[in-house]
Amino acid sequence: QVQLVESGGGLVQAGGSLRLSCAASGRTFSSYAMGWFRQAPGKEREFVAAISWSGGITYYADSVKGRFTISRDNTKNTVYLQMNSLKPEDTAVYYCNAGPSVKAIKVVTIWVWGQGTQVTVSS
Secondary structure (H helix, E strand, O other): OOOEEEEOOEEEEOOOOEEEEEEEOOOOHHHOEEEEEEEOOOOOOEEEEEEOOOOOOEEEOOOOOOOEEEEEEOOOOEEEEEEOOOOHHHOEEEEEEEEOOOOHHHOOOOOOOOOOEEEEEEO
């Protein structure tokens, strides 16, 4: 069973930056698209960004396009999310997961969710 460990969250002022990391155990990491998701209090988990298995294709939610950048290092079984120009509405617990493709991952995820990492953006 693959385990996902997210890290890098914290408290930041609006306009600031954070870089999240998600490390996956197991040898199947490079076979899948990877994505970031977030869940704010009282809301459903939502898609944020995805990257293809090779890293050549990326896909973003409109709310983060131009501010967030997803990347991956298959040698380290790790996916990253660089978040710039953060806004209070980005406050949420951020999670990662794998999926069949950068589009399909919005509705189909493969592994058990990790604990996530809290991002809090103050105004």
